[in-house]
Amino acid sequence: MQSTSKIDQLIPIPDNLAKLTYQTFQQGKSYFGLAHKALTTQLLNLISPRVEIKSKPVPPEVIPKLQQRMNQIIEADWQDAERGVYPQSVLFDNPWSDFFRYYPVLCLDTLQIWQRANQKRYQEFSPDIAMDGYPSYYLQNFHHQTDGYLSDWSANLYDLQVEILFGGTADPMRRRILAPLKQALKAFDSTPPQQIRILDVACGTGRTLKLIRDALPKASLFGVDLSPAYLRKANQLLTENQGELPQLLQANGEELPYVDNYFHATTSVFLFHELPAAARQRVIEESFRVTQPGGVFIICDSIQMSDSPELKPLMENFHEMFHEPYYKHYITDDLVERLDKAGFTDITTEVHFMSKYLIARKPLV
Ligand SMILES: C[S@@+](CC[C@H](N)C(=O)[O-])C[C@H]1O[C@@H](n2cnc3c(N)ncnc32)[C@H](O)[C@@H]1O
Incomplete structure (x- = not known):
């Protein structure tokens, strides 16, 4: 296996030990998440017993399914690092x-x-x-x-x-876009890596851009978001860590401030469930416009009813417990149809843990 961390170079760590370390690291995050939720609920009941957030009980048979999905994403994350999609050290990155x-x-x-x-x-x-x-x-x-x-x-x-x-799996979920992204960029093999342009729509605090930079250190990266505060945070994260600073702009994903066909790839992570239906369509259409023919658009967002009906109780709770006014519509929305309507082709979908991925190509003219 290709190993990049400095510790590995000093003390060779056997493969199985490294994998076990990663699994334990993830398990620790998951337990921390559970402990935090349990403790804060108890504390709140003590301080303010009248405060009550309604949620439906999760049927016991859902828990092992969730655990299985979590184990699968951790395995997929490990495997992608092992085959060099991104450096192994990225798995242990934590702010x-x-x-x-x-x-x-x-x-x-x-x-x-x-x-x-x-x-x-x-x-x-x-x-x-x-x-x-x-x-x-x-x-x-x-x-x-x-x-x-x-x-x-x-x-x-x-x-x-x-x-x-997400019990420590937010980055593993974001990282699922990297293998299809790198695969799709093979269409531009004759383009020098520095000239490959990738846009992340609704980049938030910059975690996806950081992960893309880890996987594609030479590419030119761009990010837009509506929030000036989140862009400031992204700027801080991306400056603190090694690599070219992506170009960050405050903009609405419905009106991207770029010329047609500018990017070889466009991504968007955890945005669509926070948009009303019409805005979802406009962001897809804008992403189509700014992506080059032959380029790819990758969405990562919440699972939906059509792909994960067994997790319906969790989706219902999410919408009830966390103010997510557009989520109820999102979980039944047909994103493939939307991508198709905008002109994308070769649309494939994947599901990992609590996320769904749509990978779509802009056809060559
Ligand atoms: C759930 S966060 C996801 C952020 C980031 N992509 C991530 O992986 O954590 C949603 C982000 O979308 C941004 N956002 C919401 N509507 C937007 C729009 N119409 N155009 C651009 N950004 C938008 C928010 O400011 C926020 O940063």
Whole structure:
């Protein structure tokens, strides 16, 4: 196996030990997520027993299915690193300094979140936040987050919140786009790697861009997002870590500020479930417009009813517990039809753990 971490070079680690270490690392994150949820629920009951967030009990037969899916994604992640899709060291990447800095803040924030959720206050923003120029569907406290996507406070807590929600599998889920991305870029083998342009739509705090950079260090990367605060956070993450800094722009995915056919690949991770149907279609059409003929568009988002009916109770709870106003429609939406309508062809889908992937090609003219 190709090994890139400095420790590996000093002390050769047998393959099975490295794999076991990775599995244990992931298991630790998963237990941490569970412990956090259990502890905060108990604490909330003590402090504020009247606060109640409704959720349906998850049928016991769903739990082993979920565990199986989690094991499968960890195995797939390991296998992709093993066959060199990305360096093995990426598997152990974790924003530790953010964790120690912001975990206490996140705990403090939880009470506010639960109170807002209980009182059904879904559009509450700090008075100093400029609200002009955003589409109205965006001005929401998604996941009951303090300030929605519109403050540095929210941007600093977001990755940690997602890590806890998915038991440490947010990056393994994001990394599932990398193998199909690299595969699709083989169509541009004669293009120098530095001239390959990849856009991430709704790049948020930049984690997907960082992962793409880990896998394709020479490519020119671009990211857009509506949130200035999340772009600041992305800029910080991508500057702190080695590599070319992607070009980041504040923009709506429905109106991408790029000329036609500019990118060899376009990606979008965890955006579509937060858009109303019409905006979903417009983002797909814009992604089609800016992608080169022969290029690829890859979506990673939540599972849907059609691919994971056995996880219906979890999807229903997600929509109830985390303020996700467009999720109910999203889980029954036909994204293949939308991609097809925009002009994409060769559309394939994959499902890994709690995520669905759509890989679509813009046909050559
Ligand atoms: C759930 S987060 C996902 C962020 C990131 N892709 C990730 O993997 O964590 C959704 C992101 O979409 C952005 N967003 C929502 N609607 C958007 C739109 N119409 N155009 C651009 N960004 C949008 C939000 O600001 C937020 O950063």
